[in-house]
Amino acid sequence: MNFFGPFAITVYGITALAMLGLPIGLSMIVASVGYLWMTGMDMGSAAEQFLNGMYSNYIILAVPLFVFAAEIMNSGSMTERLLRFCNVLVGHLRGGLAQVNVLQSLIFAGMSGSAIADAAGSGRMMQNMMTRDNRYTPSYAAALTAVTAVIGPILPPSIPLVVYALVSDASIGYLFMAGVVPGLLMTAMQMAQVGWDARRHNFPIEERVPLREIPRVTWAAFPTLLMPVILLGCIYSGVTTPTEAAALAAAYAVLVSVVIYRSLTWREGYNAVLISAKTSASIGMMIGGALVFNYVVTIENIPETLRALLQGWDLTPLQFLLLVNVILLVLGCVLEGTAVLLIIVPVFIPTAVALDIDLVHFGVVVVVNIMLGLVTPPYGLLLFIMTNISGSPMKDIIRDCLPFLGWMVLCLALITLFPDLVLWLPRLAGYAG
Amino acid sequence: MSLPKAAAWLRRRAENVVVLMLLAMFLVFLLQIVSRYVLNWPIGWTHEISVLLWIWLVLFGAAFVVPDTEEMRFDLIYGAVGARTRRIMALITGIVTVVALVTAMPATWDYVSFMRVESTAYLGIPFNWAYAIYVIFAVAMIVRHLWIGFRAIYGKAPKAYDPTKASSGV
Amino acid sequence: GLAQEARRIRFSAVFSEQDIRAEMMRRFAEGIGPGFAYQGFYGGVLFKQGTELVALQRGNLEMSNIAPQDVSKQVPAWSALTSGYLFRDADHLTRMFASDVGTEMKTLAEDQLGIKILGPTFYGIRQLGLNTTKKIATPADLAGVKLRMPGGEAWQFLGTALGANPTPMAYAEVYTGLQTGAIDGQDNPLPNVDNMKFYEVMKQIVLSAHLVAFDLLTVSGKLWNDMTEDQRAAMQKAADDAIAFSTAEHNTREAELAKKFADMGLEVYAPDVDAFRSHVQKAYLDSSLAQDWPEGLIDRISAL
Ligand code: NA
Numbered sequence: 001m002n003f004f005g006p007f008a009i010t011v012y013g014i015t016a017l018a019m020l021g022l023p024i025g026l027s028m029i030v031a032s033v034g035y036l037w038m039t040g041m042d043m044g045s046a047a048e049q050f051l052n053g054m055y056s057n058y059i060i061l062a063v064p065l066f067v068f069a070a071e072i073m074n075s076g077s078m079t080e081r082l083l084r085f086c087n088v089l090v091g092h093l094r095g096g097l098a099q100v101n102v103l104q105s106l107i108f109a110g111m112s113g114s115a116i117a118d119a120a121g122s123g124r125m126m127q128n129m130m131t132r133d134n135r136y137t138p139s140y141a142a143a144l145t146a147v148t149a150v151i152g153p154i155l156p157p158s159i160p161l162v163v164y165a166l167v168s169d170a171s172i173g174y175l176f177m178a179g180v181v182p183g184l185l186m187t188a189m190q191m192a193q194v195g196w197d198a199r200r201h202n203f204p205i206e207e208r209v210p211l212r213e214i215p216r217v218t219w220a221a222f223p224t225l226l227m228p229v230i231l232l233g234c235i236y237s238g239v240t241t242p243t244e245a246a247a248l249a250a251a252y253a254v255l256v257s258v259v260i261y262r263s264l265t266w267r268e269g270y271n272a273v274l275i276s277a278k279t280s281a282s283i284g285m286m287i288g289g290a291l292v293f294n295y296v297v298t299i300e301n302i303p304e305t306l307r308a309l310l311q312g313w314d315l316t317p318l319q320f321l322l323l324v325n326v327i328l329l330v331l332g333c334v335l336e337g338t339a340v341l342l343i344i345v346p347v348f349i350p351t352a353v354a355l356d357i358d359l360v361h362f363g364v365v366v367v368v369n370i371m372l373g374l375v376t377p378p379y380g381l382l383l384f385i386m387t388n389i390s391g392s393p394m395k396d397i398i399r400d401c402l403p404f405l406g407w408m409v410l411c412l413a414l415i416t417l418f419p420d421l422v423l424w425l426p427r428l429a430g431y432a433g
Numbered sequence: 434m435s436l437p438k439a440a441a442w443l444r445r446r447a448e449n450v451v452v453l454m455l456l457a458m459f460l461v462f463l464l465q466i467v468s469r470y471v472l473n474w475p476i477g478w479t480h481e482i483s484v485l486l487w488i489w490l491v492l493f494g495a496a497f498v499v500p501d502t503e504e505m506r507f508d509l510i511y512g513a514v515g516a517r518t519r520r521i522m523a524l525i526t527g528i529v530t531v532v533a534l535v536t537a538m539p540a541t542w543d544y545v546s547f548m549r550v551e552s553t554a555y556l557g558i559p560f561n562w563a564y565a566i567y568v569i570f571a572v573a574m575i576v577r578h579l580w581i582g583f584r585a586i587y588g589k590a591p592k593a594y595d596p597t598k599a600s601s602g603v
Numbered sequence: 604g605l606a607q608e609a610r611r612i613r614f615s616a617v618f619s620e621q622d623i624r625a626e627m628m629r630r631f632a633e634g635i636g637p638g639f640a641y642q643g644f645y646g647g648v649l650f651k652q653g654t655e656l657v658a659l660q661r662g663n664l665e666m667s668n669i670a671p672q673d674v675s676k677q678v679p680a681w682s683a684l685t686s687g688y689l690f691r692d693a694d695h696l697t698r699m700f701a702s703d704v705g706t707e708m709k710t711l712a713e714d715q716l717g718i719k720i721l722g723p724t725f726y727g728i729r730q731l732g733l734n735t736t737k738k739i740a741t742p743a744d745l746a747g748v749k750l751r752m753p754g755g756e757a758w759q760f761l762g763t764a765l766g767a768n769p770t771p772m773a774y775a776e777v778y779t780g781l782q783t784g785a786i787d788g789q790d791n792p793l794p795n796v797d798n799m800k801f802y803e804v805m806k807q808i809v810l811s812a813h814l815v816a817f818d819l820l821t822v823s824g825k826l827w828n829d830m831t832e833d834q835r836a837a838m839q840k841a842a843d844d845a846i847a848f849s850t851a852e853h854n855t856r857e858a859e860l861a862k863k864f865a866d867m868g869l870e871v872y873a874p875d876v877d878a879f880r881s882h883v884q885k886a887y888l889d890s891s892l893a894q895d896w897p898e899g900l901i902d903r904i905s906a907l
């Protein structure tokens with residue numbers, strides 16, 4: 001290993017530029033151009049890799065469309081009606097509103113591929129409802145919204161799993177299925193923790209919704225509740241590819257918001273598209289930058305070198321997975337999730353393949369790690385968002401997140417140790433891995 | 434029209450463009466689903482259009498629509514330091530970016546224009562045109578970072594970055 | 604002076620490291636002897652499928668295994684070599700490239716693209732694999748069948764010429780597509796069917812033999828021009844030997860696989876191949892594609 005060779009300098013360059021505040025995607029492009037210059041290679045290769053990579057990775061088109069679908073759901077009243085419906089179901093339990101928060105995220109997860117979209121969409125509403133009349137502390141409400149939002153990309157559909165499919169070539173259809181059991185498991189753990197907190201702190205009970213109100217609330221939420229069914233039905237019956245399902249999700253959200261709920265104004269619609277376009281451009285720049293940097297990584301044979309190194313250590317598959325977990329959990333504290341997926345994860349894939357680790361299993365383990373990174377300080381996007389929404393200090397939110405984080409780590413350990421938990425459902429559907 | 438007003442006007446038109454691109458991409462997808470599953474008449478060019486729109490959306494959006502404050506960044510240090518330090522940081526990244534992209538420009542141009550030898554599979558669009566947006570993007574980035582560096586020297590620190598505004602879709 | 608520094612050969616291809624062709628490349632790398640530092644990138648990790656030719660032309664890659672379809676993007680006459688029912692088998696393909704007409708076609712591409720073609724790398728014969736049970740005898744039986752073909756107009760044309768409803772779909776999604784019924788079938792050589800486990804979600808294999816699949820082992824003009832006459836001869840010899848090994852291996856493997864799939868309970872049978880051949884050849888000759896083909900090329904190849 002040469003610590004002053006062109007490759008090492010490139011890695012230092014990306015790190016330094018990113019630390020100095022240059023956007024991550026651009027940092028990768030700029031530093032990689034530096035590598036091409038140092039090694040005397042064609043500097044046009046940066047454009048070549050960026051453009052050809054974007055042109056040939058059709059599946060990634062799911063990303064802007066899933067972002068768009070989530071924006072529409074949040075702009076129209078779909079999210080709001082979902083909250084009211086969840087209140088009918090679990091509001092009367094002890095800690096009812098807290099359970100509503102968990103349940104709402106579970107259902108939202110079946111329609112949206114992004115944790116940020118859940119927190120940003122339901123976060124403010126949930127925060128107001130929970131903190132009204134001092135029923136819950138602002139930090140508890142914020143922490144709960146943050147930790148429940150992470151279910152979003154674990155259950156299908158999922159933007160991080162699409163990005164993982166891009167770097168691993170694993171089937172998106174099976175990856176989506178593989179997330180179901182871990183997602184449900186995590187939700188169950190969260191409900192248990194909320195139940196425990198509710199008894200301990202004597203959380204309030206919501207007024208039972210009058211019986212005659214129930215059909216109306218349910219009916220109002222019905223088109224929204226149908227969405228996960230339609231979406232997953234279309235993917236698994238073969239009517240659409242997972243990429244096309246993203247467009248279908250957006251179309252359905254537009255249909256429900258405009259025709260059924262009549263709750264989307266032109267201005268809201270325009271803003272939803274604009275925000276989606278901006279988000280897509282940001283993600284696209286990260287993907288493009290990663291494509292350029294991955295060219296450098298491949299030329300330098302890094303993944304193969306790492307594979308040889310790790311195989312030299314004679315790691316068992318389990319030891320390797322644990323090592324990856326530790327590395328990703330640490331990186332998740334300081335790095336952004338998509339960047340980890342695009343830059344760090346590809347380097348591990350040849351080793352995973354050599355150790356006969358199933359790439360669908362590996363993908364779910366990786367994505368659960370990435371999701372944990374959203375709520376671990378110092379750099380956790382969900383923590384930032386909830387600090388911003390709730391106005392309570394981040395350290396209080398982190399404190400209230402801790403028990404839930406414990407459960408998430410337990411869940412991560414379970415799916416790492418028992419691949420069957422992840423692979424059971426895909427196998428049921430015919431997955432051969 | 435004053436300069437800031439004109440800039441704001443241009444920014445809004447650029448926003449119109451990316452909105453249209455995303456909508457077009459969305460509609461092309463719907464067309465593809467309908468033609469394949471309803472009409473049992475698969476069409477191939479929808480793939481091509483949507484991928485081209487995606488590339489243009491990303492590069493055009495990054496060049497003209499997404500402001501610095503909304504790009505995905507690593508802001509642990511950037512967010513913690515004062516305005517003066519941020520000016521120095523912006524100056525350094527600005528210079529490095531401009532030098533790298535300017536140095537690479539001849540080769541970038543060479544590659545993109547070389548691609549005229551191939552055309553897209555369905556619509557027959559020459560790839561030098563399909564890929565021209567990368568050159569536009571690179572030029573826009575050079576100009577933007579010249580401006581950032583210029584402002585840093587003449588006393589204006591770039592705005593602190595707001596992580597809740599930027600999203601990588603996770 | 605002292606020993607010259609070894610010339611670096613970066614080779615990029617889409618086949619995997621476990622593929623027979625990766626073994627072919629190992630033999631090739633041994634055969635070219637010292638003086639070269641061979642570095643193989645498999646699985647399309649360095650250059651994406653279809654982008655290797657430009658990389659060779661621009662000197663960013665020294666060697667690749669490129670599809671004739673990619674050559675025809677820049678040299679339209681080459682689309683003749685990608686048409687259905689042109690070659691009968693691997694032997695016919697090999698003889699064609701060794702013949703005068705083969706030399707003419709190679710020269711045409713080499714002169715225009717600035718590359719050197721070492722030879723055709725056969726990797727199987729494309730056969731139809733369907734998840735339906737209806738017997739297929741003639742092109743008419745494929746009417747309305749959603750057949751996954753690779754993206755791009757040339758491939759889709761072949762699907763139409765076979766009488767099917769061609770559907771573009773990513774290779775990685777074909778398994779799920781067959782399973783869910785998003786597509787009714789795919790066309791790939793049997794080794795691909797085995798690698799991707801398509802046989803698990805197929806009911807029958809129709810031995811239509813509609814396309815003898817091959818790529819081209821190609822060297823960048825830059826490297827070729829820098830080599831001495833001896834080195835070139837040694838490299839050509841190494842390529843010929845390695846390709847012969849790979850072709851023989853593929854032939855053996857295809858025979859084994861046809862038997863294996865039949866033993867597994869799939870229907871494996873030959874349709875009326877003559878009916879398919881005349882239907883497909885007519886479709887090509889009537890199409891605009893044939894306008895770019897050299898006069899009499901198809902007949903000269905058929906006569907070999
Ligand atoms: Na929630």
Ligand code: NA
Nearest residue numbers: 109152156157
């Ligand atoms: Na989801």
